[in-house]
Amino acid sequence: MKFNTVASIVISLCLAGDAQARRQVQQIVPTLAHREAVIVDEATSNASLVEARSSIPGVEAAKQFVTKKFGYIDGKDFVVKDTYSSDNGVTHTYLKQLVNGKEVFNGDFNINTDNSGNVISYGNSFYKGSVPKSNNLVGEKPGNAADAVEALFKHIQVDLGVSKDKVAVIEGRSTDGSATLNNIPNAPNGVQAVPKYIQNSNGELVLGWELEADLEENWLNGFVSSTNEVVALHDWVHDASYNVWPIGVNDPEDGKRKAVTKQGTPNTSPNGWHDQGSGKKFTTTTGNNVIAFDHRKTSDTVKNAPRAEGGKNLKFDFPIDFKKQPETYVNAAISQLFYTTNSLHDIYYAHGFNEVAGNFQQNNFGKGGKQGDVLYAQAQDGAGTDNADFSTPPDGKNPRMRMFLWDTTDPKRDGDFDNGVITHEYTHGLSTRLTGGPANSNCLNSLQAGGMGEGWGDAMANILRTRKEHNRNTDFPIGAYIYNGKTIRKHNYSTSLTTNPDTYATINEHNEVHQVGATWAEFLYEVYWNLVDKHGFNPDLTSGKHDAGNTLLIRLLIDSFKLQPCEPTILQSRDAILLADKQLTKGANKCEIWKGFAKRGLGVNASDAGGKYVDGHDLPKGC
Numbered sequence: 260m261k262f263n264t265v266a267s268i269v270i271s272l273c274l275a276g277d278a279q280a281r282r283q284v285q286q287i288v289p290t291l292a293h294r295e296a297v298i299v300d301e302a303t304s305n306a307s308l309v310e311a312r313s314s315i316p317g318v319e320a321a322k323q324f325v326t327k328k329f330g331y332i333d334g335k336d337f338v339v340k341d342t343y344s345s346d347n348g349v350t351h352t353y354l355k356q357l358v359n360g361k362e363v364f365n366g367d368f369n370i371n372t373d374n375s376g377n378v379i380s381y382g383n384s385f386y387k388g389s390v391p392k393s394n395n396l397v398g399e400k401p402g403n404a405a406d407a408v409e410a411l412f413k414h415i416q417v418d419l420g421v422s423k424d425k426v427a428v429i430e431g432r433s434t435d436g437s438a439t440l441n442n443i444p445n446a447p448n449g450v451q452a453v454p455k456y457i458q459n460s461n462g463e464l465v466l467g468w469e470l471e472a473d474l475e476e477n478w479l480n481g482f483v484s485s486t487n488e489v490v491a492l493h494d495w496v497h498d499a500s501y502n503v504w505p506i507g508v509n510d511p512e513d514g515k516r517k518a519v520t521k522q523g524t525p526n527t528s529p530n531g532w533h534d535q536g537s538g539k540k541f542t543t544t545t546g547n548n549v550i551a552f553d554h555r556k557t558s559d560t561v562k563n564a565p566r567a568e569g570g571k572n573l574k575f576d577f578p579i580d581f582k583k584q585p586e587t588y589v590n591a592a593i594s595q596l597f598y599t600t601n602s603l604h605d606i607y608y609a610h611g612f613n614e615v616a617g618n619f620q621q622n623n624f625g626k627g628g629k630q631g632d633v634l635y636a637q638a639q640d641g642a643g644t645d646n647a648d649f650s651t652p653p654d655g656k657n658p659r660m661r662m663f664l665w666d667t668t669d670p671k672r673d674g675d676f677d678n679g680v681i682t683h684e685y686t687h688g689l690s691t692r693l694t695g696g697p698a699n700s701n702c703l704n705s706l707q708a709g710g711m712g713e714g715w716g717d718a719m720a721n722i723l724r725t726r727k728e729h730n731r732n733t734d735f736p737i738g739a740y741i742y743n744g745k746t747i748r749k750h751n752y753s754t755s756l757t758t759n760p761d762t763y764a765t766i767n768e769h770n771e772v773h774q775v776g777a778t779w780a781e782f783l784y785e786v787y788w789n790l791v792d793k794h795g796f797n798p799d800l801t802s803g804k805h806d807a808g809n810t811l812l813i814r815l816l817i818d819s820f821k822l823q824p825c826e827p828t829i830l831q832s833r834d835a836i837l838l839a840d841k842q843l844t845k846g847a848n849k850c851e852i853w854k855g856f857a858k859r860g861l862g863v864n865a866s867d868a869g870g871k872y873v874d875g876h877d878l879p880k881g882c
Contacts, residue, residue, distance in 0.1 A: 284415055284477055287492040289365060290460045294384040299377075317350020318342040320376035325354065325368060331385070337368065350374075351625055356385045361435070364457040364469055364482050364491065386458050391466075404428065404438050404452035407468040407483035412445070414489045417474070420444030448473045448799070457482045457490050465490060478521070501598040502576040502591075506606070507798065509724040510677050510740035511581070518576075519598065524801050527605035529624065532597075533573060535633075536622040543568050544575070544597040547621050547633060548604040551597035553589050554637035554661070561635055567593040585639060585664055585673040592675035593638045596662060599678055600636050603685045606723070609803040610810070611817045612689055617654035617697025619688065628697065629655030634688075636660045638675050647674050649684040654697035658688050665741040672741045679737055682723055683716030690715050693820035694827065702825035710766075710775025711832055715816065717780035721752055722787060722809055727796055731788035734758055748777040752784045763829070763860035764874045779829060786836075786855030787812050793851055805843065815839045833861055850882035 318339060325331045333339070337354040356366025363386055370381045405426045412419050419426070420443060427442040437453040440446075451471040456464050467484035481492040501519045508514035522531035530536055532546040543566035544551040552564035559565075567590040569575045575598075577591040585592065604619065612618045615627035623630040632655050640661040650659040662674045662681070674680050690712050695702030703712040721735050734753040736746030750759040761778045769775045791808030805814040818839035823832055833856055840848050856862060860874030867873070 284479065284492065287481070287489060289458060289491055291365065291384050291458055292462065293387055295382065297382070298380045317372040317374075317376065318352050320372045320378065321350070321352035321354075321370035324370060324372075324378045324381070329383075329385075331368075337385075338362070358386065358390055358456050358464065361466075362453075362455045363464070364455045366456075366458065384458075386456075386464050388462060388464060391464060403485075404440060404450075404454075404468050404470075406487055407452065407470060408440055408443070408450050408472070410483050410487035411470055411472070411479070411481055411489060411492075414492070415477075415479070417445055446472045446474055455482070457484075459490055478524075501594055503595050503598045504676065504678065506599070506602050506678065506723055506800065507726050509679050509720075512740055513724070523601065523605045524609070526803070527608040527801055528601070532601045536624060542570055542573060544593050546597075546601065548619060549597055549600045549634045549636050551593050551600065551636040551638060553593055554640045554642075555586065555589070557641045564637075567591075567597070569594075582670065584670045589639055592662075592673050596636050596638045596660075596675045596681065599681045600634060600660065600685060603682060604634075606800045606813070607685075607689055607817065609801045610805070610814045611821070612693065616821070617692040619658055631655055632657050634658050634660060636662070638662055639664055639673060647680050647684050649687040651688045651691040651700055653700050654692065660684050660688075667741065667743045674741055677738070677740050679717075679720035679724060680741065682720040683713075683737070686716040686719045687712060689719075689817070690820050693817065694823060695825040699825065702827075705826050706770070706772060706775060707766075707828050708826045709772040710769070711779045711827070711829065713773050713776025714779030714783065715776075717748070717752070717776060718783040718787070718816070719813070721780070721784060722813060723800070725791075725796065725809060727798065731792065735784075749774075750777070750781075752781055754785060754788055761859065762874050763865050764872050766829070766872045779832075782833075782856055782859045782861055783812075783816075785858050786852050789851040789855045790848060793848070811844075811848070814843065818843060828867060829861070830865065830867060850878070853878050853882050 321342075322333050322339070325337065326333070331337050335357065337356055340353045340355045342350060342352040350372045352370045352372070354368040354370070356363040356368070358366075366385050368381065368383050368385055371379050373379050405423050405428060408426070409419060409423050425442060426440050429439045429441060435453060437451070440450040440452060443450060453469045454466070455469045456466055459465050465484045467482055467490065470479070470481050470483060472479045479492065482490045484490050502516060503519055504511060504514060505517050505519050508517075522528060522533070528548060530547065532548065533541045535541075535547045545566060550561060550566075552561065552566050553559075554564055556564075567575055567577065575594040577588060577594060579588045579591045608618060613626070613628075614620060614623040614630075617628055619632050619634045620630055621633035635657050637660065640663050642661060643663050645665050645667065646663050648661050652658065660681075662684075664671045664673055691700050691703055694708075703709050717737050720737060724735065731754045734751040734755070736748075736751045738747035739745060750761065753759040759781055761781045763778075765778050766775055769778065787808070790811050794806060794808040794811060797804065797807030797810050800810060800813070802810075805811045815836055819832065819835035822838055823835035827835065837849065837852055840846060840852060853862070857876050857878050860876060862875040862877045863879050864875030864877040865873065866875065
């Protein structure tokens, strides 16, 4: 799916002088001598431990096993935290230990069962000593979590930035005693606190608080005892520094370059961006989600094409002089492309484009789907100019993104620095893998379906470039950076019918997918601002939350791809979005969505009978 004419939004690395070394945190991991991993011998079958029913779900077989062999009772001694099945028929079930109704921070039990319900292996770190009779956490209320947070910050030598009595403690809705601690300047997203037990290295069970604190350059998960001792500490940020135009900045003319140190989240990229889970960490732009490389020489293969090198500190900081031709700063381009595509992987993963849905990863970590399909991202590709494209084979085969140079200016401009273009192209892979299922790459080929494939790319680019200062009166061009200040589409995206007059009937004038896509993306732009006006804006795109308008639409679009049929029409895709909202929010946003569509002629009485697109502006009852 090519990026007709010219379109791209710049993203590049931050100036070397702006980069700062990340705070180093010493990990603390209690040693558990009783931890065990067992492969069950077929000769000593565990059939007596599991009901003789081949149809028993894997999770039920796992629970029966731990109950009959170890005496642990579901809901009393453990809780199921996760379970999923791989394509080889093995179900993986993960338990967390409970003591007096509270979880044990490092009390884990994983059970692997085959498709007949037989346990084939398990790992166990449950506490086996005498269990305390009661929870004697000092104060028994989350307010004391402020002491634990203060102890954690003192341990890593970071000032709270506020006196302890000024910390706002908001008790959680659940009955587990959890709380969120806000008003901490150095933890702008707050600190999550949950009372739990932990096993220390002496084999003792200690009561205290599990804390999670996102400090931007560090993302800490630790355990502080009720006596304010830091018993465990992990940093979820993997060391690296990418000097780039970050997500939210469309291109070099839209904002400043910035040093970014985060490599995904524990959920979206558990080993960071430079580790494929094989025990080897890469110091180049090679990882589990993306391999980005210089492809000026089209004869180069993925194996021998040059990558950007970050060294042992993973510092991807390369100079750029835009007065010179892009070939002089190719390493900066590769680094930018690597950063942006990894960011898109994590954003889309958080909203449902994961392993079982057919995303792009070399290693799926046993979570289902077909692996071995890391994205090949080809910077400054020598195969063409003034374009970009994305190839999406079925799940398990490598997709390919080719980013070209643009000769609309002198010096040329590089599409690798245009986040909008990269987002547009990556979204082709998203919509193709989800529409019709991961194994079918042939469901977006008709004029309407292929057109919407182009439109979803523009729509996601608009969503991801939005910042808090933007509002429904903001107009967005696509590709202005690479196209010498002009949009590559006929109109800017706008809620003004004067600036962008497109309606459903406009499609009668179109005979090319990019034209249809621009009209479809305009419809989604109207829906977008209706949702943002209702729910607000959240710059955190990887939390998986959908309580803000921008993140909600990302989720609804991804869900709609899974719901819609192969080769959907525009009316069917509209209805899939409404159905997605019904499933996700019980239709709480029905009227906002309908009003956005109806404004542009896609109301309940819109028609495509006989191949003619007829505007309809009517709303359903209740709106």
